[in-house]
Amino acid sequence: MRNIRKGTGESRRGKETILLILNSAKTILIEQGYSKLSMRKVAVGAEISVGNLQYYYPSKNDLLKDLLDHSIDEFMNEFERLRVGVNNDPELHLRSIINFIVLDLGNPTTTTFYPELWALANHDEYADKLMDQIYARVRLPLEDCITRINPKLSVEQVKKVALFISASMEGMTMFVGNGKVWNDSIKQMANIAIMSFLQMVKKITPEDIDKVL
Amino acid sequence: MRNIRKGTGESRRGKETILLILNSAKTILIEQGYSKLSMRKVAVGAEISVGNLQYYYPSKNDLLKDLLDHSIDEFMNEFERLRVGVNNDPELHLRSIINFIVLDLGNPTTTTFYPELWALANHDEYADKLMDQIYARVRLPLEDCITRINPKLSVEQVKKVALFISASMEGMTMFVGNGKVWNDSIKQMANIAIMSFLQMVKKITPEDIDKVL
DNA sequence: ACTAAATTAGTACATTCGTACAAATTAACC
DNA sequence: GGTTAATTTGTACGAATGTACTAATTTAGT
Numbered sequence: 456m457r458n459i460r461k462g463t464g465e466s467r468r469g470k471e472t473i474l475l476i477l478n479s480a481k482t483i484l485i486e487q488g489y490s491k492l493s494m495r496k497v498a499v500g501a502e503i504s505v506g507n508l509q510y511y512y513p514s515k516n517d518l519l520k521d522l523l524d525h526s527i528d529e530f531m532n533e534f535e536r537l538r539v540g541v542n543n544d545p546e547l548h549l550r551s552i553i554n555f556i557v558l559d560l561g562n563p564t565t566t567t568f569y570p571e572l573w574a575l576a577n578h579d580e581y582a583d584k585l586m587d588q589i590y591a592r593v594r595l596p597l598e599d600c601i602t603r604i605n606p607k608l609s610v611e612q613v614k615k616v617a618l619f620i621s622a623s624m625e626g627m628t629m630f631v632g633n634g635k636v637w638n639d640s641i642k643q644m645a646n647i648a649i650m651s652f653l654q655m656v657k658k659i660t661p662e663d664i665d666k667v668l
Numbered sequence: 669m670r671n672i673r674k675g676t677g678e679s680r681r682g683k684e685t686i687l688l689i690l691n692s693a694k695t696i697l698i699e700q701g702y703s704k705l706s707m708r709k710v711a712v713g714a715e716i717s718v719g720n721l722q723y724y725y726p727s728k729n730d731l732l733k734d735l736l737d738h739s740i741d742e743f744m745n746e747f748e749r750l751r752v753g754v755n756n757d758p759e760l761h762l763r764s765i766i767n768f769i770v771l772d773l774g775n776p777t778t779t780t781f782y783p784e785l786w787a788l789a790n791h792d793e794y795a796d797k798l799m800d801q802i803y804a805r806v807r808l809p810l811e812d813c814i815t816r817i818n819p820k821l822s823v824e825q826v827k828k829v830a831l832f833i834s835a836s837m838e839g840m841t842m843f844v845g846n847g848k849v850w851n852d853s854i855k856q857m858a859n860i861a862i863m864s865f866l867q868m869v870k871k872i873t874p875e876d877i878d879k880v881l
Numbered sequence: 882a883c884t885a886a887a888t889t890a891g892t893a894c895a896t897t898c899g900t901a902c903a904a905a906t907t908a909a910c911c
Numbered sequence: 912g913g914t915t916a917a918t919t920t921g922t923a924c925g926a927a928t929g930t931a932c933t934a935a936t937t938t939a940g941t
Contacts, residue, residue: 468888468938488791490703493928504890506932511888515929567790573842574787577780578701586842587849615853618843619860626839629786629799630831636800640828643877647832650876651868655860663863664856681908681918707899717920719902724918728899 473511475501480522485567489575494518523575523585526568533559534593541596545603549656550649552596556624557631557645566632569625594621604656612664620652686724688714693735698780702788707731736788736798739781746772747806754809758816762869763862765809769837770844770858779845782838807834817869825877833865 479500483492494515498508512518537555542548559565575582597617601608608616627648631641692713696705707728711721725731750768755761772778788795810830814821821829840861844854 472888486791488787489701491791494930495928505930506891507889509930513930570783570786570790573783574701576842577783578699578704590843615850615856616860618850618853619840619857619864622839622843622857623836624839625842626835626837627832629789629838630803630835637828637831640831642880643828644832644835646877646879647829647868647872650872651832651864654867654871655864658867659860659863664859666859667855685918706897708897718900719921720919722900726900 469511472501472503472507475503476508476511476518477522477525480518481526481564481568484522484571485564489571492519519579520581523572523582526564527585527589530559530565531589531592538596545600546653548596549600549604549653552600553620553624553649553652554645556593556621557627557648558641560624560628560632561638561641563633566628566634569628590621594618597621601656605659608659608661608664612661615664616656616659620656623652624648682724685714685716685720688716689721689724689731690735690738693731694739694777694781697735697784698777702784705732732792733794736785736795739777740798740802743772743778744802744805751809758813759866761809762813762817762866765813766833766837766862766865767858769806769834770840770861771854773837773841773845774851774854776846779841779847782841803834807831810834814869818872821872821874821877825874828877829869829872833869836865837861 476497480492480497483496483500494508495505497518498505501508508518512521534555537552542551572582572586576586577583594614594617597620598613601613601616605613627644629635631637631644637644689710693705693710696709696713707721708718710731711718714721721731725734747768750765755764785795785799789799790796807827807830810833811826814826814829818826840857842848844850844857850857
C-alpha cells in the first residue's frame with residue numbers, strides 16, 4: 456500500500472522544514488556520495504524524526520527528485536544573472552559565460568555534486584532528463600554567441616560547437632575543482648579555455664565539422 | 669576480528685573464478701551503479717556462493733580496489749597500443765590520440781564506468797589516486813606533442829595545455845557517450861576537437877596562459 | 882476556547898547488507 | 912592412494928535500510 460504525500464509545505468513552518476531536509480540531503484550527497492545517502496541520515500542532519508521526513512517525502516525517490524530540482528535551481532538562478540548586463544558584443548558575452556562556468560567549478564558544491572549527478576543519470580531516468588534540460592539551457596546563450604561570431608555555420612553545426620564548448624568545460628570539474636590537484640591552475644585553465652574556444656569559433660568552417668576522414 | 673585473504677588465485681581455477689567475479693562486479697557497476705553493488709549480487713552474477721566470493725575478496729573494499737585496478741588496466745592496454753606505430757610527426761600523433769580518446773567515449777563501458785569512477789573519487793581515496801595515475805599517464809604523450817609543436821611554452825604551461833585537452837575530452841562522456849542524446853554526433857565532435865586543439869596548441873602564447881585580467 | 886488540519890515523533894517490520902565462521906568438496910603432490 | 916592445501920558451500924548474526932503506521936503535538940481558523 457502506498458502512502459500519499461500529505462505535506463505540501465505551504466505554511467511557513469512546512470517550508471522551513473523542507474529547507475532543513477534538502478540542505479541535510481545535499482550535504483550528505485556531497486560529503487559522502489549517493490551510496491551513503493539514507494533517510495535516517497537525512498533526518499538526523501535535519502534534526503527531525505524519520506516520521507517527519509516521511510511526511511514530506513514518503514519515499515527516498517521523492518526526496519531525490521526534489522533534491523535534484525532544488526540543487527539545479529540554485530545553479531540556474533546564478534546563471535540567469537549573467538543575462539543581466541549582457542553585452543551586445545558576442546565575443547565579450549562568450550568570454551563572460553566561459554569565465555563564469557569555469558570559475559564556478561572551483562565551488563566545492565559544484566565540484567562534488569555534478570559528478571554524482573552524471574553517475575546518477577546513467578541509471579536514473581529523472582536525473583538523465585534533468586541533465587538534458589540544464590545543459591540545453593546553458594547552451595542557449597552559447598549558441599547565440601557562436602551564430603553571431605561565425606554566421607557561416609548552420610544551425611546544426613552551431614549546436615555541435617556549443618555542445619563541444621559546454622562539455623569541455625564540464626570535463627574540467629574532476630581536475631580543477633575544489634580540493635583537486637590542479638585547483639591552483641583554475642585561472643590559467645579559464646584563460647586557455649577562453650583563448651581556445653574563441654579562436655575556434657572564429658576560424659572553424661562547416662567543412663571542418665562535417666568532413667569524413 | 670579480521671579475516672586474512674587466503675585466495676591467491678594463482679592456480680588456473682582460482683584465476684578463472686577471479687575473472688568471473690570481476691566481470692560480474694563490473695557488469696553490476698555499469699548497469700546499476702555503485703550504490704547497487706553488493707557482495708551478494710556479485711556472487712549471483714558470478715554464479716558462485718557468497719562464501720567463495722569472500723575467499724578471494726574478504727571485504728567489499730578489497731573487491732572494489734581490484735575492480736578499479738582491473739578496469740583501468742584494460743583501458744591502459746588499449747591506450748598503449750597507440751604508441752606502437754607512433755608517427756614522428758607530432759601533429760599527426762596528436763590527431764591520432766585525440767581521435768582515439770574521443771571515439772573511445774562511444775564504448776558503452778567507458779560511457780558509464782568513468783562517471784562512476786569520478787563520483788567515487790570524490791569520497792574514496794584509492795579511486796582518487798588511481799584517477800591521478802591514469803590521467804597523468806594519458807597526458808604524457810599529449811605533453812610530448814605539445815612541446816614539439818609549440819616550443820615557446822614552458823614545462824608548466826605545456827602541462828596545463830595537456831590537462832585542458834584531456835579534461836575537455838573527458839567532459840564529452842556524459843553527452844556523446846553510448847546511449848546518450850548526442851551519440852550520433854560523436855564523429856563531428858572528434859572533428860571539432862581535433863581542429864580546436866590543434867589550432868590552439870599552435871597559436872597559444874605563454875602570455876595567453878598566464879595573463880591576469 | 883474549541884475544533885480541525887497540519888506537523889511531528891515514535892515504533893515496528895520485512896529486507897538487504899557486510900562479514901564471520903565451520904564444514905564439505907575438489908585439486909595437487911609425493 | 913593418502914595427505915595436504917586450495918577452493919567452494921552453507922549458515923548465521925548484527926547492523927542498516929526503506930517504509931508503513933499510530934499517536935502525540937502544534938498551528939490556524941472561527
